[in-house]
Amino acid sequence: MTSTPAVEDIVGSEYEHGFTTEIESDTLPPGLDEDVVRAISARKGEPEFMTEWRLKAYRHWLTMTPPNWADVDHPPIDFQAISYYSAPKRPEDGPKSLDEVDPALLETYEKLGIPIEEQKALAGVAVDAVFDSVSVATTFRETLAEAGVIFCSISEAVHAYPELVKQYLGSVVPHTDNYFACLNAAVFSDGTFVYIPEGVRCPMELSTYFRINARNTGQFERTLIVAEAGSYVSYLEGCTAPQRDENQLHAAVVELIALDDAEIKYSTVQNWYPGDAQGRGGIYNFVTKRGDCRGARSKISWTQVETGSAITWKYPSCLLRGEDAVGEFYSVAVTKGRQQADTGTKMIHIGPNTRSTIVSKGISAGEGRQTYRGLVRIGQRAANARNHTQCDSLLIGDRCTANTVPYIEVKHPSANMEHEATTSKISDDQLFYCRARGLSEEDAVSMIVNGFCKEVFNELPMEFAVEAQKLLSISLEGAVG
Amino acid sequence: MSGELATWLGAATPNGSPAWLEAWRTSARERATALGVPGSKQEAWRYTNPRRLFEQAFDEGAAVLAAEALAPLLVEGLEADRVVLVNGRYAPEHGRLGALPEGVRIDSLARLLAEDPEAVRPHLGALADDPAALFPALNAAGGADGLVVLLAPGARLERPLELLHVTTGERPTLAQPRHLIVLGEGAEARLVERYVGAEPSIAHATNAVLEIDLAAEARLDHERIQHDSAESFHLSTLYLHQQARSRYQGLNIGLGGRWARTDINTRFAGPGAECVLHGLYLSGDGQLIDYHLDVDHAVPDCTSVELFKGILYGQGRAVFDGRVFVAQDAQRTDAAMSNRNLMLSERAEIDTKPQLEINADDVKCSHGTTVGQIDPQMLFYLRARGIPEASARRMLCLGFAEEIIGRLGDEALRAEIAALVGDRLEAAPLD
Amino acid sequence: MLSVTGLRANVGDKEILRGLDLRIGPGEVHAIMGPNGSGKSTLAHVLSGREGYAVTGGTASFEGRDLLALEPEERAQLGLFLAFQYPVELPGVNNTYFLKSALNSIRKARGEDELDAVSFMRLIKEKLKVLHLDDSLLKRAVNAGFSGGEKKRNEIFQMALLEPKLAILDETDSGLDIDALRVVSEGVNALRSPERSMIVVTHYQRLLDYIEPDFVHVLYKGRIIRSGGKELALELEQHGYGWITDEGAAA
DSSP states (O other), X not given: OOOOHHHXXXXXXXXXXXXXXXXXXXXXXXXXXXXXXXXXXXXXXXXXXXXXXXXXXXXXXXXXXXXXXXXXXXXOOOGGGSBOOEEEOOOTTOOSSGGGSOHHHHHHHHHTTOOHHHIIIIIOOEEEEEETTEEEEEOOHHHHHHHTOEEEEHHHHHHHOHHHHHHHTTSSSOTTSOHHHXXXXXXOOEEEEEEEOTTOBOSSOEEEEEEOOSTTBOBOEEEXXXXXXXXXXXXXXXXXXXXXXXXXXXXOEEEEEEOTTOEEEEEEEEEOOOOOTTOTTOEEEEEEEEEEEOSTTOEEEEEEEEOOOSEEEEOOEEEEOSTTOEEEEEEEEEEOTTOEEEEXXXXXXXXXXXXXXXXXXXXXXXXXXEEEEEEEEEOTTOTTOEEEEEEEEEEESTTOEEEEEEEEEEOOTTOEEEEEEEEEEOOHHHHHHHHHTTOOHHHHHHHHHHHHHHHHHTTSOHHHHHHHHHHHHHHHTTTOO | OHXXXXXXXXXXXXXXXOHHHHHHHHHHHHHHHHHOOOOTTSGGGTTOOGGGGGGSOOBOOOSOOOHHHHGGGSOTTOOOEEEEEXXXXXXXXXXXXXXXXXXXXXXXXXXXXXXXXXXXXXXXXXXXXXXXXXXXXXXXHHOOOOEEEEEOTXXXXXXXXXXXXXXXXXXXXXXXXXXXXXXXXXXXEEEEEEEEESOTTSOOEEEEEEEEEEOTTOEEEEEEEEEOOTTOEEEEEEEEXXXXXXXEEEEEEEOOOSEEEEEEEEEEOSTTOEEEEEEEEEEOTTOEEEEEEEEXXXXXXXXXXXXXXXXXXXXXXXXXXXXXXXXXXOTTOEEEEEEEEEEOOTTOEEEEEEEEEEOOSXXXXXXXXXXXXXXXXXXXXXXXXXXXXXXXXXXXXXXXXXXHHTTSSSHHHHHHHHHHHHHHHHHSOOO | OEEEEEEEEEETTEEEEEEEEEEEOXXXXXXXXXXXXXSHXXXXXXXXXXXXXXXXXXXXXXXXXXXXXXXXXXXXXXXXXXXXXXXXXXXXXXXXXHHHHHHHHHHHHTTOOOOOHHHHHXXXXXXXXXXXXXXXXXXXXXXXXXXXXXXXXXXXXXXXXXXXXXXXXXXXXXXXXXXXXHHHHHHHHHTOBTTBEEEEEESSSHHHHHSOXXXXXXXXXXXXXXXXXXXXXXXXXXXXXXXXXXXXXXX
């Protein structure tokens, strides 16, 4: 296709959330060895079992090599050049309320259009804001406490609920799982812990806004969500980041555990800094996300809208162990400029009557490079397992790439597996039709792309869906044509 | 490493061979030795471990087959010219070639290399150029013979040409034929390539390489029936090169062998060309059947269709790995890949990996994969008409296969394959 | 010929048939009418042995055999025929091959010899004419790419070929225009005989203008709440189901 200038404009839109917040940081010098691991553990005042857990992971990490199978290019990462701990300075006892939070931080949220107060007032969303590596603001604790829901930073959970942490941490993503998850286990800074007791429907949507801030600091988040039998929780994760010069490594681990009849809905909008037009300075996002449907009739649903990062390496997955368990993956990923994304999911059907759905919508513009990589495995005990996969790619411009690499492994005769994939561009006919009805080319592309992604947006909670659509339009703004 | 490859690397090139041939073989031998036996860590061999091939001793085997042993291997009613290879060697005594029209050359590779090497020099190894592929390198180093079909521009084969490949012997033999099929501009042919084994219980091995070069507007219909004996190992690697507006129609039937792997690499070199790859595989007890397709849309305005259907029963395993690659400027590419599997037993396994790699935006590319069972509604319909369950199941399996079998070029072949599939299903425990 | 007493059947947890009684003698044509969801198709499916229905009570005997204990093909071999409301497409399954397999397995069960190819083709061409169907049908796959009307005609054609003792026509009129309805009805009427019984399941009286029933039953909430002669169908046409179901609900 001959891409019109308008398309180029949209692809070339500046990163809207690119600004740096001036906050003093308490940061470890770059480098990684056992002492650094101990120092992280010590600063967080962790009990001995956590220190040992981290060291074990670190020692294993030394035996591993970085994965090279993903379809992404980047210079080798110098893990000794990264600082593994950075905490914003704060009053001695930490903030008791939002009034005590560093005003610069609050201002940052306001710039992003997500002021915490408004969130509280408007959406009834509890916000555990992670600024760099340490939680600095947590709201709605009381309401959640009444329901028996635990929603706190993982550092806090290590102290307050060591038994739960011991039982579940690393039980879905063991430190041996992969290179980045192993590194995370050794050096994770902070993250979120959610525990929904038996039979409880979490009274509000839980949300965390991530930002990466301190210069040259790797960010190693760790999230653990446990949904006891018959419980329900919807968790929202949204990310933006200030503009930066150097590549930043982000290697988060998210573990979800759903017991009998429990349901976890995990939604992500990711808009990290993608780098400049030459691809310099963007975030490297190497994330391990996995949900374990341990219980019968449990359900884990991943929804993601990925528009940011220079490199995304991410496969939110489901282990469908329990009978009748359900796994879902809905994804919109946009790559433009020099962005590279290798993303997808794994649906591992272990128990009988397990079902999974995969809907992946990839949009590649400019010189964007995108790969859907997915695995559907139906094991020998997974009688009557069902999977439906739909992978669609939309190409905008003639320099971009869209790859589809599905792996399908079936070992049970009663399995029903359907996989469909298409690759296409926005047709001139579609564009012309819209323009003949008076829409600008930009609006027309935005409308068509939003239509292309509708199935995924429908899965997002209302407020998030609006934000995601806006983000998509912004991402393609000037790229539209 | 070269120890386990020794049989495959074969003997030294015969004295008196041209220097270029000697050099080609030597370089293949070195490449194969350097590559070594691939393991399952290598993506191309993820689901198909070739190690067991190298744990077996093979003889070279004599190119001898009694006339009465040939008869049962023929397809009744197939109206075709025929050339026969026995253990990878041209066996003219079994052939049936009429007078060849002007511009058509059909001959043994070994004979041409000895008597008219310049005739094959431009084609030998010209397309089989993947430096990472072990088996084509072994074939180049250790293979000695094969079929050469050269059609001058505008030439046409009046009758289909059957290439019958027989493995035979009381001890396991290794055959490594290489076939060169070169069609000049506007030339047309139909080739029926069949692999059969004379003894069902001997684990013979075949490592065939085909290089098919289609000039502009040439047309080849190519039916490939792999019906090797039950214990055998079958490897075949096809390299296809298509110039502008040429048309290739390939139909692959995979029935035999204990361990069978077929690689098909196609590359478009001129616009407006079309490549159709159809396939049917039936994998039963202890069998592994693997098809790897690599379709390279290097230039604009080409069309490819890939449709492979599989039936798995007993402890049968199958692998389908298809890749469609669209190069950056290959605009207006139209590619549709599809893999459909019918799984009939608890112990069967299918691993399928249909990939698209798209670097151009004005394309129409899709792929679809299904794994499923016999539709209970269809089964009920047949039973409600009085047909017993087992027959009804077989009928539906044959119906599933019919979409591919029905595309075979003549009735004799269709009947033969339908009967083979039917017999296999008859004997299969359809649990 | 067919005797159903107190038949109860569930789909999942839902009880669809709730104690249904029906007796059909040789040569009789019974119409079963009822509003949507009354259990008409369920009855047809339970009698022909389709999976997905759990019989929870009652009996059904056919030609002195316990019908409910038989496999679907055994019922067919015994002479039961279901003309499907939605005949399934069987891509790749050749019609001639299918018909021959069905006919011969039924003949075999009856202790008759299998038909040779020549007599089979003669028989089949004769039956095709009755339904105004073209020879080309035989070369096609079963129902694949057939129009709605062709599928229904094909069902009746199969019935003509297999010569059942009891045919159940499940909403055979649905989706047919008036011309197709006439052809199908003529086909059915041509097959009426003193030995062959039929159950005509339908929502509308329309079909019964063409296929005249001996008895009409109204099925409602899984039971037959009214039986009568063909005049009952006309009354239903006039007054609607409400006229009778209100009574039935009251009872």
